[in-house]
Amino acid sequence: MPSKAKTPILEVTHLKQYFPVKKERILEAKRYVQAVDDVSFSVEPGTTVSIVGESGCGKSTTGRAILRLDDPTSGTIEYNGQDIAKLSKKELKAFRGDIQVIFQDPFASLNPRRTIRQMLNEAMSIQNVMDKTKREDRMLELMDLVGLPYDSLERLPHEFSGGQRQRLGIARALAVNPKLIVCDEAVSALDVSVQAQVLNLMKKLQKELNLTYLFISHDLSVVKHISNRIIVMYLGKIVEIADNEDLFQSPRHPYTQALLSAIPIPDVNVKRTQIDITGDVPSPINPPKGCRFHTRCPFATEHCRTVEPELRTINNTHQVSCHYAETLSF
Amino acid sequence: MKETLLEIEGLKTHFITKKGTGRVVDGIDLTVYKGETLGIVGESGCGKSMTSLSILQLVPEPGKIVAGSIKLNGDDLVTKTEKQMQAIRGNHISMIFQEPMTSLNPVITVGEQIAETIRAHQPISRKEARIKSIEMLRLVGIPSPEERAKQEPYQLSGGMRQRVVIAMALACNPELLIADEPTTALDVTIQSQIIKLMKDLQKELNMAVLFITHDLGVVAESCDRVAVMYAGEIVEKSTTEELFRKPKHPYTKGLLDSIPKINEVQEELTPMKGSIPSPFTEHSGCKFADRCPLATDICFEQHPSLVAYENDSYQVRCFHYNESTSGKDVGHAKQS
Numbered sequence: 001m002p003s004k005a006k007t008p009i010l011e012v013t014h015l016k017q018y019f020p021v022k023k024e025r026i027l028e029a030k031r032y033v034q035a036v037d038d039v040s041f042s043v044e045p046g047t048t049v050s051i052v053g054e055s056g057c058g059k060s061t062t063g064r065a066i067l068r069l070d071d072p073t074s075g076t077i078e079y080n081g082q083d084i085a086k087l088s089k090k091e092l093k094a095f096r097g098d099i100q101v102i103f104q105d106p107f108a109s110l111n112p113r114r115t116i117r118q119m120l121n122e123a124m125s126i127q128n129v130m131d132k133t134k135r136e137d138r139m140l141e142l143m144d145l146v147g148l149p150y151d152s153l154e155r156l157p158h159e160f161s162g163g164q165r166q167r168l169g170i171a172r173a174l175a176v177n178p179k180l181i182v183c184d185e186a187v188s189a190l191d192v193s194v195q196a197q198v199l200n201l202m203k204k205l206q207k208e209l210n211l212t213y214l215f216i217s218h219d220l221s222v223v224k225h226i227s228n229r230i231i232v233m234y235l236g237k238i239v240e241i242a243d244n245e246d247l248f249q250s251p252r253h254p255y256t257q258a259l260l261s262a263i264p265i266p267d268v269n270v271k272r273t274q275i276d277i278t279g280d281v282p283s284p285i286n287p288p289k290g291c292r293f294h295t296r297c298p299f300a301t302e303h304c305r306t307v308e309p310e311l312r313t314i315n316n317t318h319q320v321s322c323h324y325a326e327t328l329s330f
Numbered sequence: 331m332k333e334t335l336l337e338i339e340g341l342k343t344h345f346i347t348k349k350g351t352g353r354v355v356d357g358i359d360l361t362v363y364k365g366e367t368l369g370i371v372g373e374s375g376c377g378k379s380m381t382s383l384s385i386l387q388l389v390p391e392p393g394k395i396v397a398g399s400i401k402l403n404g405d406d407l408v409t410k411t412e413k414q415m416q417a418i419r420g421n422h423i424s425m426i427f428q429e430p431m432t433s434l435n436p437v438i439t440v441g442e443q444i445a446e447t448i449r450a451h452q453p454i455s456r457k458e459a460r461i462k463s464i465e466m467l468r469l470v471g472i473p474s475p476e477e478r479a480k481q482e483p484y485q486l487s488g489g490m491r492q493r494v495v496i497a498m499a500l501a502c503n504p505e506l507l508i509a510d511e512p513t514t515a516l517d518v519t520i521q522s523q524i525i526k527l528m529k530d531l532q533k534e535l536n537m538a539v540l541f542i543t544h545d546l547g548v549v550a551e552s553c554d555r556v557a558v559m560y561a562g563e564i565v566e567k568s569t570t571e572e573l574f575r576k577p578k579h580p581y582t583k584g585l586l587d588s589i590p591k592i593n594e595v596q597e598e599l600t601p602m603k604g605s606i607p608s609p610f611t612e613h614s615g616c617k618f619a620d621r622c623p624l625a626t627d628i629c630f631e632q633h634p635s636l637v638a639y640e641n642d643s644y645q646v647r648c649f650h651y652n653e654s655t656s657g658k659d660v661g662h663a664k665q666s
Contacts, residue, residue, distance in 0.1 A: 054517035055488075161605050162374075191373035191544065196588035196601030203598070218517065225590035225599065248592070262522040264547030266589055268574045277519055280487040 007081070008042035009180055009212050010066065015039045015075035017061050021285055033284050035061040037236040038075070040311075045179070048206065048213040050223040052259070053233035056281055059216045062233075063182045066214065067101055068092075079180075097127040100173035104185035106165035109172075110157040116168060117153040120175050127176040142171045145208075146201060163194035167201065174205070180212045187222060199226060220263055224248055229317075232256045235292040236284055238311055242318040252314060252325040255293050275330060291322070299328055335505055335538050336362040336385070341398035343377075343384045345609070352609040354380045354393065356562035359636070362506065367532065367539040369553030369570070371546060373585075375606055377562040378542045382508045385540075386425060387415045402506070421451045424499035428511040430491035433498075434483040440494045441467070441479025444501055451502045466497040471527055489520035493527065503535060510542045525552050546585060550574055558582050561607055561617040564636060568644030578646040580622045616649070624650040 017036040036058040043049045051059040064070050066077055068084050077084050079095060087095055103109045111119060120139050124130065130138060143150055146167040157165060166186065173181055183202070187195045203226065205211060217223050223230060230247045232240040232255065240253040251257045258277045277296045282288055291309050294300040303323055311321040322328070338360040345352035355377045362368050370378045383389050385400055387407060400407045402422060407415070419425075427433050435443055444463035448454065454462070460479075467475035470493040483491055492512065499507060509528065513521040529552060532539055541553055549556055549570060556573050558566040558581065566579040577583045584602040604621045607613070616622070619629040628649055636647045 054519065163605060191606075192546075192585060192588040193373060193602045194605060196590075196599040199590070200599055200601060220518075221590040221592045224592055225596065245595075258519055260592075262518040263592060264522070264525075264545065264551040265592060266546035266550050266574065266586060268550050268571050270593065276522075278523070280489055280520070281517075 009045040009080060010043040010214070011076075011078040011081075012042065012062070012066070013040050013076050013078070015062065015065060015077065016073045017058070017065055017070060018073045031285055034236050034287060035284060036065070037287075039233075039236075039238055040075075041231055041238065041241060043180070043212060043214060045212050046206075046210050047228040048215055048226050049229045049231065050215040050217060050227040051231045051233055052217055052220055052223050054218060054259075054281060056235070056284060057233040058236040058284075059218075059233050060184055063101075063184050063214065063216050067099060067182055068095070093127075097129070097176045098179045099182065100176065100178040100180075101182045101184065102166070102169050102173055102186040104188050106162070106169040106189075107157060109169055110165065112157055115154055115156055116171075119168075119172060120153075123172060123175045129176050138175070142174060145174060145205065146171045161194075163190055163197060166190060166194075166198050170198075170201070170205070174209070178211070180214065182214045182216070184216045185218070186215070188217065188219060195222070202226065220259060232259070235281060235287055237292055238319075238321065239293065240318075240320045241311075242320075246318055251330075252318065252320040252328070253293075253322045254297050254299055254328065254330075257330045258296075299324060332363040332366070334361055335364045335403065336360075336540075337399075337401045337404075338381075338385070339399050339401075341381070341384060341400060342396045343380050343389055343393055344396045345393045347392055350610050353562050354609045355384060356609075358398070358559075358562075358564055360557060360564070360567075362538050362540055364505070364538055365532070365536050366554045367529075367541055367552055369541045369543065369549040369556040370559055371543055371549050371556060371585075372559035373544060373606055375561075375609070376559040377609075378559050379510055381559075382425065382510055382540065382542055385508065386419055386423060387412075417451075420447065420499075420504070421502050422504055423506045423508065424502070424504040425508040425510065426492075426495050426499050426512050428514050430488065430495045430515075431483060433495050434491060436483055439480050439482055440486070444479075444494070444498050447498050448501045462501065463497075466501050467494070469500070469531070470494070470497045472497075488516055489523060492516060492520075492524055496524075496527070496531070500531060500535060500537075504537060506538045506540060507532075508540045508542070511544070512541075513548060514543070514545070521548075528552065546574075546589065558585070561613075562609060563617060563647065564645075565618065565647045566645065567636070572644055578644065578651050579618075579648050580624050580650070581618050584621075616647075624648075626650070 015036055016038055018032040018034055021031045021033055039062060051062060053059050065072050084095060117139065121135060124135055139153055140150055143152060148164060148167055160168060187198050190198060206213060215226055224244060227244050229243055231238055234255050240256045251260055258275045261275050275298060279296050282295055288295050290306045291304040294304040309321045309323050311319050313319050314325055338358055341355055341358040343355035345354055358381060370381065372378045384395055389395060395408055441460065441463045444466055445459035448459045448462055464475045464479050467479055472478050472490060472493055513524050516524060543549060553570045556570050557564045558579065560581050566582050577586055587600040588602065590599060602621050607617060615630040615632055616634050619625040634647050634649050636645050638645045
């Protein structure tokens with residue numbers, strides 16, 4: 001990784017996450033879904049790092065491992081230099097306060113029978129964020145932060161619209177003063193006009209509270225808007241990591257290029273070179289040998305079918321895992 | 331001259347409940363010409379899906395078409411009986427939905443399902459239907475269709491399932507295909523495959539497509555003309571090119587401004603304020619007025635009508651349309 005002055009807030013090293021598959025026959029060898037297979041990256045404080053990819057690429061599984069919702073098969077995740085798998089009970093509680101998550105469907109993550117006040121109060125008392133007497137002020141402050149009226153506190157989740165619920169999800173995450181927020185498809189369920197409001201809000205909060213975001217999304221235009229650094233995943237592997245501008249200006253992996261060219265652009269004047277990739281994503285139970293993308297890659301050679309490419313650095317901030325990253329031109 | 335296939339006039343689909351009347355579709359005029367793709371675009375709750383269900387007479391309770399006509403080749407569908415409609419659905423108008431799994435029977439092979447559809451509409455033998463179903467699977471680009479026909483839906487990927495649903499919808503050569511968010515549940519690389527497939531098939535089979543979507547990017551890619559809907563009404567209607575070159579209605583502009591642009595750097599997005607009104611809200615003026623940056627007194631008092639400009643090449647429902655396009659293009663306005 002490029003050495004900058006800052007130490008990373010999050011460091012993921014050789015993370016593997018395999019899930020066993022139910023046997024179909026008794027004597028069959030045990031099989032695994034290789035949801036995440038040897039993934040390494042780091043996140044610097046105060047920045048937004050995004051993970052993009054299509055369904056089944058392992059982006060959400062990576063997020064879950066970072067939240068310590070699943071224990072990794074192998075590899076380590078370090079938060080501020082501490083291995084999160086080895087935290088003591090007390091440390092784990094503090095960790096849970098530092099890292100928060102916002103999911104796609106805000107309604108599913110809000111208790112339908114609790115008022116917003118009860119919800120925020122519970123979060124704050126579990127983490128013991130502040131004195132009981134000051135909590136009231138904190139709640140009003142939170143409502144201000146996410147742009148909801150004060151009387152929202154007395155209401156139930158069903159009384160809010162989708163965009164408002166996502167604001168509540170954000171308020172709930174902010175209630176415990178987190179440092180890092182994992183946003184798993186946080187704006188995907190929202191209509192564009194509301195999505196824009198929530199994205200602006202998230203950017204504003206990041207500046208004000210010096211938050212770090214790990215933003216997981218399938219939507220490249222949203223990712224482009226919010227990220228400093230972008231990780232592209234395919235079938236459990238990282239295919240490319242680069243700074244925002246670098247990735248969009250000069251993608252080096254054919255898959256990244258295909259993803260970029262597949263986005264429909266709301267402008268009839270933009271003509272782009274389309275790389276057609278045929279077929280579907282192969283099964284992660286039995287991923288292709290060699291480069292995992294070779295079955296769909298228009299540039300694949302015999303070498304790609306047999307030798308798996310390493311994720312290697314091609315200039316100081318740009319990493320890509322393709323044998324022909326330097327020579328391909330799209 | 332373009333030939334009219336479907337003509338919707340003054341369509342109102344209301345939901346009458348104890349809470350009041352929900353004006354989900356509130357006075358829509360729309361023409362679909364033979365062989366074209368017409369997009370209907372709007373955010374959730376704007377009435378775009380209910381418009382398409384109205385065309386097929388499939389509006390769920392307590393919804394009801396309370397006014398207007400829907401003419402297919404001059405024949406009004408609103409007055410048809412359920413039995414007559416059954417002969418029209420599938421044969422003349424087909425529909426595909428967002429989530430292919432909900433349109434497929436999970437325990438019947440896909441080949442059988444397509445054959446069943448064909449036999450429901452055409453008097454052919456089982457054997458012929460089976461051959462036709464394999465032909466249809468080949469047409470939608472499914473590799474080794476003979477094998478795939480024997481598989482059940484769970485054995486296919488999402489993109490494949492959507493291809494099967496398209497095969498089923500097109501099996502009886504409909505004149506109009508209504509596609510309601512057909513690519514929304516798919517990954518982008520699969521989405522672009524399906525859009526390309528639909529375009530190719532449309533040319534090959536010479537059918538018209540009514541493409542319903544929330545994604546302006548998809549509209550730019552696949553439609554000839556577009557209608558933008560807001561709160562049950564069409565607020566702007568024009569060719570796709572005109573719409574993206576020069577959006578007229580403040581809502582259309584707001585929508586376009588809200589989308590993060592992939593080809594430029596933006597510090598901040600410009601979202602519209604507020605959110606869409608409930609269909610139960612009573613409006614005396616323009617339904618968009620309280621979110622509109624251009625709204626004046628007249629917008630809250632009078633309801634603007636959809637006015638055609640420049641020989642009908644586009645239509646806009648806005649009192650301030652000329653201001654929102656910086657004063658140019660003063661067409662000879664006529665009431666539509």
